[in-house]
Amino acid sequence: MKSLNNKCLYLLMLLLMLSCAKDEEDLTGSIYGKVTDAQSGEVLQGATVTLTPGGISRTTGSDGTYEFLNLEPGQYQVEAKKADYVTNTKSISVVTAKNAMGDITLAPVKKDAKIELSASTLNFGKNNTSLSFDIFNKGTAKFNWNISGLDKVDWLEVNPASGALEAGKSCAVQVSLLREKLTENKELTIIVNADKESVSLKITAEVEKKTSKIEITPSKLDFGTDESVLTFDVKNIGNSGNVSWNITGLDVDWIASITPMKGETEQGKSSAVKITLDRAKVKDHVKTSILINADGESLPLEVSADEKLERRIEVDPATVALGEQEKSTLTLRSYYGATSYLLIIKESDADWLKLSKMNGSIPQYDAANPAMKETVELSVSREGLQAGDYSCTLIVRSDLKDLEIPVTMKVKESDKKLEVTPKAIDFGQDTNSSTFTVKNVGNTGTLDWNVSGVNADWITVSPVEGALGMGKSATVTVSLDRSKVKGQVGTIIKVNAAGASEEITVSAEEKPQRRFEVNPQSLTIGVNDKASFSVSSYNGATSYQLSTKENVAWVSFSKNSGTVAASATENVEVRINRNGLTVGDYSCTVVVQTDLGDKEIPLTMIVEKKDASKVVANGLYVYYTFEGNTKSVTEKTLTASAINSPTYVSNSKDGSQAISFSRTSESYISIPEGLVDKYKFSVSFWAKGLSDGHIFHSVKSTNENNFCLSMVNGQLKFTVTKYYNGYPSYDKSTPFEHSTLDDDWHMITLTSDYPKTSDATITSKLYVDGEYVGVATEYCNPYSQGNSSQADYGYGVKFQFGGAMKRNSTTTLNAVSMNIDNLRVYDTRVLSGSEVREIYEAEKQN
Structure with a gap:
């Protein structure tokens, strides 16, 4: 027994040693994935992901991601579930010290259809070029819809191809056939998609013959809400004798009969065809097309009808008893159509009853939209009436029968006379x-x-x-x-x-004499932004107005007019706006106008030239003015290398120089630091001539690219991580939305932080010419930071401005021909909006 205990103790110690060794070697792996909608591609929040074996579950967050850490190597299965979606599973292999990708999609559960079409087939035949169909929302809520299946189809146009539809409403869609592009008979099925539902519509068209044999008059029959029988003519317009014809394509039950369905018509003659409607089967608005065929030729005839409903109006309440109240409200609803109305007070002596409106139009009532009604406010004027009970009759007159509403009220005896x-x-x-x-x-x-x-x-x-x-x-x-x-x-x-x-x-x-004074008698503002003077009135109030004799735009006041009370003093602040002014001395005369006469106050001020490098200097790491060199003018004298011979040009603002990059030679500057690979940074520069392509990026010690600013379709785009810069998913990141940049100079400012504003998220803001444009966000896995092979932050060895950037083995961001000036980088802080504006105002003078 003692020997057995010793063996067990030995085995336990051996297992503990092996376990420790395994931990030191990191023999585990992990699974990281995102759950998305199989149809829209949108991320799904709140999905439950279960790991087998293990039985561990995770719930996806707002970005749709989940992860399982510290997993033994081997084969696993993940199962994703979410309400209103079909459960999906995926097998994943976990390898030591690796992240296995576990992206999985969920298909929406098909629900009862909310979308209906007025036709299942549109047949253009050989002659028609325009047909239409209606989309109905049979559900109880608004949906968005779109039409798919038209890729690479140049012979057909659909208008509109997308839209939004309220519950119970319909929308007409026009389908146009471009016969000049039709070289053969065509058949196509398009799909109308709405709220995870899809309905198909078949479209056919035939090549038009050079010589027609028949003609249909009219080309459309609309039964409206009243007609039950309509006719059309089939005419033989050929020149080779009689023509035999027949009718096909009748696939709806609301057409009771077509007589005749076929026939033979002499040359130059017409045959009448009668279509009889079964109105009991017409619901809402219906539409279809039939074909009249003759000698290989087919002409479509569009047939439509609308359900007829009896219109009526209702008034609530049916009796208005005001009592001693002052007001009441009358509600009018019109069912199955709008109704115009007129309000009449039957008794001529009932002028005590007032109406907010005497006539109007009642919209068609819709239960899904209770606001579709008309309201009239009834009010009582008791002035001049003796105490007692009063009554009258209000008539609601329309093209329907009159409605009479009794109205009563009471006037009580007044206590006060x-x-x-x-x-x-x-x-x-x-x-x-x-x-x-x-x-x-x-x-x-x-x-x-x-x-x-x-x-x-x-x-x-x-x-x-x-x-x-x-x-x-x-x-x-x-x-x-x-x-x-x-x-x-x-x-x-x-x-x-x-x-x-x-x-x-x-x-x-008793009235004394009034007087008015200002103090001081002159204002010397110098380089300050504001000054003040006082206005005083004695022996009475005095109103005043302020202006400048010269009507200068750079002077404004805290108030432009006012009234100073008797024996009182008011202070007025004079404000100076130097924006747009050149350097120099300025003067004007402030005029204080009163009914006692004008007071004039001479004013002088100075506009100094600002040293842009001293503006918002806190945290400024490097600042390149490109005055014939690529050396930073800050204490951090970091010099950039000029590659492929960039040139220096006049910036046309004050005669100073800017650097110019060429798309053809792919010239650029290389700064021997990552600069922007920081958790908080700001970069600002002036640019002229930007076009689609690469602007700047940072290079890691692993020779991977990140922190890339580019232009795509005229919009600036900023992507940070190596994942988004090195893989095709980069194309899914969203550019900033801003007005098109013209060919003049513009100041571009970019601020970014991670993960300060939002956890696990890179938040980047764009300013153009000192004005905030918008924000772009990018997910960044916080567990990959701190590892030099995976991290994006803190491992930059080079910052490249200009030239091209190779994303991967197959794609490259092209170089851009552009002029750049006043490049400044703050590597530890995010600039505020007011600081960006201050930089813009200072540098636009330079």
């Missing part, structure tokens, strides 16, 4: 006459009133008494004798009626 406004009159220092209003606000008859308490000798009141009917008012004038106003004076007068009194306070003030 007298109203005086205003309750205070202040003549101040300037006014000599004012008024107040006496009103009968009661509803029980005439109101007698009078004024008392006029004891001050400096006012007179007229009239001092009167009588008012219900709702009527009288204006009373109060006049001031200013010769008797000394200092500040005040009194109270009363208006009396029906045992009640209303008081009015009356006051006045």
